Amino acid sequence: MCALGWLAVASLCLGTLWAVPAKERRKVDKPRADLTPYENLDLDNYDLTMDNYGEILDLSNYEELYDYGDLVPKIEVGTLAPRPKDPQTLPELGETTAGTPKPQPPAPIPRQGPPCCQLCLCLGSSVYCDDAGLERIPALPADTAYLYARFNRIGAVRAGDFTGLEKLKRIDLSSNSISWAHADAFRLLPSLQELLLPQNLLTALPELPRSIVRLDARLNRIPSAGLRPEAFRDLKQLQFLHLSDNQLDFIPVPLPESLRSLHLQNNNIQTMHEDTFCDSQDLGQIRRALEDIRLDGNPINLSLFPNAFFCLPRLPTGRFS
Numbered sequence: 001m002c003a004l005g006w007l008a009v010a011s012l013c014l015g016t017l018w019a020v021p022a023k024e025r026r027k028v029d030k031p032r033a034d035l036t037p038y039e040n041l042d043l044d045n046y047d048l049t050m051d052n053y054g055e056i057l058d059l060s061n062y063e064e065l066y067d068y069g070d071l072v073p074k075i076e077v078g079t080l081a082p083r084p085k086d087p088q089t090l091p092e093l094g095e096t097t098a099g100t101p102k103p104q105p106p107a108p109i110p111r112q113g114p115p116c117c118q119l120c121l122c123l124g125s126s127v128y129c130d131d132a133g134l135e136r137i138p139a140l141p142a143d144t145a146y147l148y149a150r151f152n153r154i155g156a157v158r159a160g161d162f163t164g165l166e167k168l169k170r171i172d173l174s175s176n177s178i179s180w181a182h183a184d185a186f187r188l189l190p191s192l193q194e195l196l197l198p199q200n201l202l203t204a205l206p207e208l209p210r211s212i213v214r215l216d217a218r219l220n221r222i223p224s225a226g227l228r229p230e231a232f233r234d235l236k237q238l239q240f241l242h243l244s245d246n247q248l249d250f251i252p253v254p255l256p257e258s259l260r261s262l263h264l265q266n267n268n269i270q271t272m273h274e275d276t277f278c279d280s281q282d283l284g285q286i287r288r289a290l291e292d293i294r295l296d297g298n299p300i301n302l303s304l305f306p307n308a309f310f311c312l313p314r315l316p317t318g319r320f321s
């Protein structure tokens with residue numbers, strides 16, 4: 001796919017088969033026009049029942065829909081999409097005879113040059129590397145805004161893996177084998193809003209940039225010692241903090257006022273302070289945003305803290321008995 005121009009890649013995707021090798025495609029026959037590319041790829045291989053709160057987050061799909069839509073007027077699907085058996089336009093996928101010089105790809109739309117994703121599909125500013133057998137983060141085009149590298153075997157995130165990717169908004173590394181991430185790997189990304197790391201092997205939470213809106217590190221092995229003290233205090237944009245199914249002993253405090261959803265179910269939380277959510281010195285306080293707290297699946301008896309929830313619009317889910 002490297003050798004193909006960006007235009008050819010895009011037209012392949014939009015035109016015929018999404019250009020993803022058949023073995024990598026799931027049961028989705030063709031992209032549904034009413035869905036974003038993310039949702040199309042998502043239809044089969046992502047467990048939406050697990051926790052799809054984020055999908056209704058206003059920012060999560062809108063931007064991408066825009067990126068995708070931006071492509072459409074530039075590409076005449078019917079005329080540019082190559083026929084599947086035409087080796088002139090499909091040098092990588094077609095059966096080229098040995099010795100035949102590689103045909104020149106069509107001239108790309110002037111841009112930074114075609115993104116070079118050996119195992120990935122680059123579509124606009126999105127890079128799709130799901131289920132591609134990756135063992136490390138691949139080199140990414142400089143304008144990457146959305147990275148999907150789910151269901152791979154990535155074991156670590158190194159310091160330089162995302163260096164210079166100033167437009168990167170979402171990183172989805174769900175279902176890999178990540179046990180370690182360098183402190184600077186994510187912290188220096190100025191646009192990062194969503195970091196999705198569920199179902200990995202992390203024992204410590206990586207440092208986060210101030211721009212982060214949604215952090216999902218469910219289904220890891222993070223103990224409370226794996227969180228820096230006051231790790232979330234300065235994250236004034238943070239709305240979704242999902243750390244369920246880890247090994248936390250405490251509710252991390254302080255929680256920023258921006259927080260809307262705190263999922264800590266299935267940890268080892270046994271106790272909390274009266275001031276964890278609400279300021280006991282300010283009985284007039286209302287935390288309207290924080291309406292979704294899950295503490296079920298923890299040994300904590302929430303009835304022991306009757307004054308801890310007065311500022312919340314809703315009681316946490318959990319054991320009150």
Ligand SMILES: *[C@@H]1O[C@H](CO)[C@@H](O)[C@H](O)[C@H]1NC(C)=O
Pocket residue numbers: 301302303304320321
């Ligand atoms: C939880 O706390 C309440 C209030 O102190 C108490 O009545 C109840 O017995 C406790 N439940 C358990 C299972 O310890």
